[in-house]
Amino acid sequence: MSLPSLLAQDYPGPVEIFLVDDGSTDGTGKLARALAEEHGGPPLTVDSPGEPPPGWTGKLWAVRHGMTLAAARPDTEYLLLTDADIAHEPDSLRELVRAARGSGLDVVSQMARLRVVTVWERLIVPAFVYFFAQLYPFRWVNRAGARTAAAAGGCVLLRREAAERARVPEAIRHAVIDDVALARAVKRSGGRIWLGLADRVDSVRPYPRLGELWRMVSRSAYAQLRHHPLLLVATVAGLALVYLVPPAALCAGLVEGRPGLWAAGGGAWALMAATYVPMLRYYRQTLWLAPLLPVTALLYLLMTVDSAVRHYQGRGAAWKGRTYARPGAAP
Known part of the structure; x- marks a missing residue:
């Protein structure tokens, strides 16, 4: 403590x-x-x-x-x-x-x-x-x-x-x-x-463990989006476009033999990883984690969706046995 x-x-x-x-x-x-x-x-x-x-x-x-x-x-x-x-x-x-x-x-x-x-x-x-x-x-x-x-x-x-x-x-x-x-x-x-x-x-x-980190994020991820479905859709789409499409484009380009596609996907992936390097240095972690950012982004995407599902099931934003309503429902 x-x-x-x-x-x-x-x-x-x-x-x-x-x-x-x-x-x-x-x-x-x-x-x-x-x-x-x-x-x-x-x-x-x-x-x-x-x-x-x-x-x-x-x-x-x-x-x-x-x-x-x-x-x-x-x-x-x-x-x-x-x-x-x-x-x-x-x-x-x-x-x-x-x-x-x-x-x-x-x-x-x-x-x-x-x-x-x-x-x-x-x-x-x-x-x-x-x-x-x-x-x-x-x-x-x-x-x-x-x-x-x-x-x-x-x-x-x-x-x-x-x-x-x-x-x-x-x-x-x-x-x-x-x-x-x-x-x-x-x-x-x-x-x-x-x-x-x-x-x-x-x-x-x-x-x-992953479960504890998952609960840490999903507990408040949808609240961070103000419990707004459109913000949820925009966030999921944004994470997919920025972090998941580049490696997918690289793989597709290599499989289909399309140099333009794999070059664009690889360049975007490299740029994404480069923006992550300062944070890894701050945490004194190996820079080999930078190319794994799409994997982490996919986990965060799933955590955010899970946070929304928990909210609509009445299990969202729970802490110490208390479950909190969305802000608009509070007096």
Whole structure:
């Protein structure tokens, strides 16, 4: 869990940690207090908000509870929202605050480097961030006048005044993809946001098997498309056209003896692989994974379709035993 790394933060100012226990059954609170006694560090408060009321997702209900506890401290300037599986380097908080103050930012969010150890993690995890960056180009997110907004929920530094101005989290209480919704709310209220890849913030959550990675993606993939069938069709068609057609064209051209077809397919495949190389380098993975991007794209296509099927079966966007309705159905 992230608590030891938070207790060890080297920050030149007052810090307080609020651990919100969202209905865990593994003795989280007791373990957290024992860790605080062992490691020392900033004051720790462990509390539980209880079950969320109608119209609230569990995570945002927990976030609201933690923000309310922090707001009771009159000198609170920034709120660091982080997940239990995120490990921070000792200077993480200091650098986040420095970036926010230095550039006048209301949100500074870093995409934690996800764990990449098993074969399936190597095949799927870097592509997860690659596709996310295509859906939400970081340059557009960080541009003040652009409408594109996104954040990475594992590490979000939020200015308290900006949260109050944007009515976060009340204004986004039903959002399944809460990090993107938070960034949109802050940006729409006139705030400045920044999103980038992390060098000193890591996720320690393992996804060793395909089934666990599949559930991670399919849990919210259709929600990312706003539960819109036309967006689903466009996404599936786009993935097929960009990532599946080039290798198919290459193979067909070789079989049929059509040089123009296999040259076009091979060139498009090579260009696709080249755009994936920077992400593989960021994750310190072999570049031989780049030509396998069509295989990964096919898996993501199937995960997205499965997410839509689960939604219409009433099993979509499920987390900790809770299944959430589409946004339009929430009060």
